[in-house]
Amino acid sequence: MSKTTTTKQTPQNPAQRIQKPDKSGIEKAATGIAGFDDITFGGLPRNRPTLICGGPGSGKTLFGLEFLARGITEHGEPGVFVSFEETEEELAKNVKSLGLDLPDLIAKKKLVIDTLRVDREDYLETGDYDLGGLFIRVGCAIDSIGAKRIVLDSMEALFSGLTDHMRLRSEIHRLFLWLKDKGVTAIVTGESIEPSGKTREGLEEFISDCVVYLDHRVNDTISTRRLRITKYRGSFHGTNEYPFMIDESGICVLPVTSLNLTYKASTERVSTGIASLDGMLGGKGYYRGSSVLVTGTAGSGKTSVGAHFIHAASRRGERCLMWSFEESESQIVRNMRSIGIDLEPSIKAGSLKILTSRPQIFGLEMHLGIIHKEINAFAPKCICIDPVSNFIGAGTVSETKVMLTRLVDLTKSKGITTIMTYLIRGGMPAETTDAGVSSLMDTWIVLTDPEFNGERNRILSVLKSRGMPHSNQMREMLLTSHGVELIDPYLGPSGAVTGAARKSLEASEKALAVEWEIKLLRKKKDLENSRDLTEARIKMLRSRLQTQEQSLQLEISQAKSLEQVKVEDRTRMGATRSSAPDHKPQEQR
Amino acid sequence: MKPGSDRSEVWELFLYIAGETPRSVIAFQNLKDICNTHLAGRYTIEVIDLVKNPTLAEIDQIVAIPTLVRKLPKPVRKIIGDLSNTEKTLIDLQVRPAKLKNATQKDHRDAS
Structure with a gap:
């Protein structure tokens, strides 16, 4: 009985409940x-x-x-x-x-x-x-x-x-x-x-x-x-x-659940460091604080794309961190210098820090923890991790995915623009990642270097880029001594072509054009010739006509003068007759 | 020389208790009885009440109460419990029982 009374009373007395500790x-x-x-x-x-x-x-x-x-x-x-x-x-x-x-x-x-x-x-x-x-x-x-x-x-x-x-x-x-x-x-x-x-x-x-x-x-x-x-x-x-x-x-x-999807999305854009790639991404580059995935087969230029971004950002004075799980710092500096990216001044100025380690040296959590700590200590605006696919060597595929999810959440919550490269194993479709991390990413750049006609040419395409118009084209990517260059697509009669094929097609098309020009020139000449001929003919005909006209005139004038002579003769003869029978003209009638 | 074999030896015993609990009273009574019976005249007992002197617990690493510490003869021995098992207490303390109690002179150390 008393129990029921208590339960009835409880709602009427909320203050008592509030005083108790929380739920x-x-x-x-x-x-x-x-x-x-x-x-x-x-x-x-x-x-x-x-x-x-x-x-x-x-x-x-x-x-x-x-x-x-x-x-x-x-x-x-x-x-x-x-x-x-x-x-x-x-x-x-x-x-x-x-x-x-x-x-x-x-x-x-x-x-x-x-x-x-x-x-x-x-x-x-x-x-x-x-x-x-x-x-x-x-x-x-x-x-x-x-x-x-x-x-x-x-x-x-x-x-x-x-x-x-x-x-x-x-x-x-x-x-x-x-x-x-x-x-x-x-x-x-x-x-x-x-x-x-x-x-x-x-x-x-x-x-x-x-x-x-x-x-x-x-x-x-x-x-x-x-x-x-x-x-x-x-x-x-x-x-x-x-x-x-x-x-x-x-x-x-390292809890996963303490990170959640509540970070603010920035509308600020940040250059990719490659002007033509910026062009492909609505002309402005990545979103600040977004995560970018660059996938590609071996040697397709992933690191170069990442380094471009980091280089550009660090030159703007933004603090950048670059993790390399494959190359040493001096190797990166040397290799990037070969494509015209000099990272050394930024490193010396303190705006860029390159961290290198082998992924197998620690477990995934240790890596994540280290990344976490470095980020907290260095407070970078941009980071590049090259490549994240190597983490699979330090854990299972599913663990790697969980780890990368946490990494993306971490960088996003801190508003850090992150570029991660991912090595695609040979023979795999270019649009996949082992760990299935692509869905975490805001922008996905796919690099391939397909073999065609006895050569490999790098091709870059933007597979997705959330929240911005982006190019749907496949662009040929050249690693030149002054950086990455994206060539405008060459669209021949048989589709887009790259490399030597593009060059030969360009050459043959040039030859074709020259041929046309010569043909036209010849036709022009022909026309001119025939015009000359026709005009000469016209001249001739005209002069003939003139001659005819002149002879006609002559004839007319001759005939006229003959008539004159005849009239004059008659007049003279008449005058001669009238001197005699001149006074009797009536009689003649 | 086995402890206790020298009849002139003085046994220095410390009994750690925590307040006048029934158990500590029993332990003290048991200890006194044993000493009076087997070590008459050659022993000292000091009772240390940790409630009154808590810091003393550290010196002899006292965990359990009551604990009997035999400082002398060496080596130091610690016996925990209310000492209600006289036989075992004697063995643990390595006290050679008085003749009236036990005829066998066997050393019980190994058994302990």
Whole structure:
């Protein structure tokens, strides 16, 4: 009855609910370990014990130490490290190379390292006992510095030191309850056994709040560290296996899910470094912050396209990073100089940094982590990775894809324009990548160098370029002493042609044109000739006509003068007759 | 020379407890009984209460309570528990039992 009343009342009293902790229910203590707080949405459960289990060398102790050290330096929470295995000096030495200065923290009274050696040789058991001594020591250590965090590394040593495990279990259980009461966030480490992944002494049963599993797996001679949260009572958490790495700054967990598609898309454009390629990409080049994939078979000029971009950007004064997994720095500089790209001034000026390594030297996560760190340290605007396909050598294809996804997300979230080259294996279609990374990319430039007519010619085409009009043409790419040149497509009667074929076709077409010209010239001449002839003929005819006219005129004038003579004669004769019978003309009638 | 073989030796014993708990009272009583029976007149017992002096726990690497530490004769031995098993305690402490208790003079060290 009372229950129903309560439930009815709850909605009427929302203030009470709000006062309670948020939906995830529990307060968390940030570990400060890079990436871990992301996947746990805040860190470890505060004031509760967490079990960190894993095989030997999986990084349990380091996890604990970093949890304490970062707690001190970043969150102002002093910590106690109870070591059942290693001494203070050993621990300090072990983590010094990882950037943790334990003696300093101890000197500042922020950290207490208590070494508890429990050897079976030392202890003889007679009758009933409890772990009061441990409680007192831990309590003493906690109180001496006001510790908020504690690490017990590793509890299992107690099991090997003491024979009464039943007693031990109940004591450990009591210890955890006591630590909760003391208000300290605890990490307990435990060694897990393959293949179950359970700890040897079943510490899981005591620690019901949070269990983190560390793994160190070797895949094809390359080892990868992984971390998984198998349990986190009362809280959301990432459930995947997250790769992590241990380097000079400690543990770095690389979550995929903490990266998401929320980055801002820039409308700024950035030149490809090749004027004619800019032309193919709407005249302006790539988008700032986009990722560009350049695929191509061996020797198709991928590095050159990438180097052009980096060169142009670094000359503009933008900070650029270039990773090479195939060539050394001096080799790149030398080779690029042969096509008129001098990277050296940029390197000297500090705007370009070339990093080289063999991909097989580390696992993928380590690579990603290194890239991550370099990006954070150097803050580049543009990066070039040449080639990403080599990562397949450092992991499986699917791992590579995941890694590249994270890499693209990383660079995009930081607004870095990224150009990645990808080697296509011979015989594969040019429009594929083994790792299927093309869908991640904004712009995809395909380079091929097909064999035709006894020669290979490089052809560049833009397969896709999101958000911009781009050329659909295949362009012949020439590597000249002054850089990459894209030749306008030569479209002959039998389609686009390249190389020698283009040249011969161009030549034959030129010959054809010359021939035409000669023909025309001849025709012109012919016409002129016939015009001359015709005109001469016209002249002749005209003169003949004239002659005829003249002779006619002559005849007419002759006839006229003859008539005149006749008239004159008659007149004269008439005059002669009238001198005699002149007065009698009437008589004649 | 086996410990305990010299009858003139002084046994220096430290008993670590944490407060006056029933278990520590039992342990002290058991220890006293054993010493009185087998080491009469040649022993000292110092009871260290870690609740009062918590820092002392570190010196002898005390984990369990109660812990009996035999400082002398050398070497140092640690026995944890309430010492309710007299037989085992004697063996662990390498105390040659008094004649009235045990006739066999066999050294039990190996058995322990």
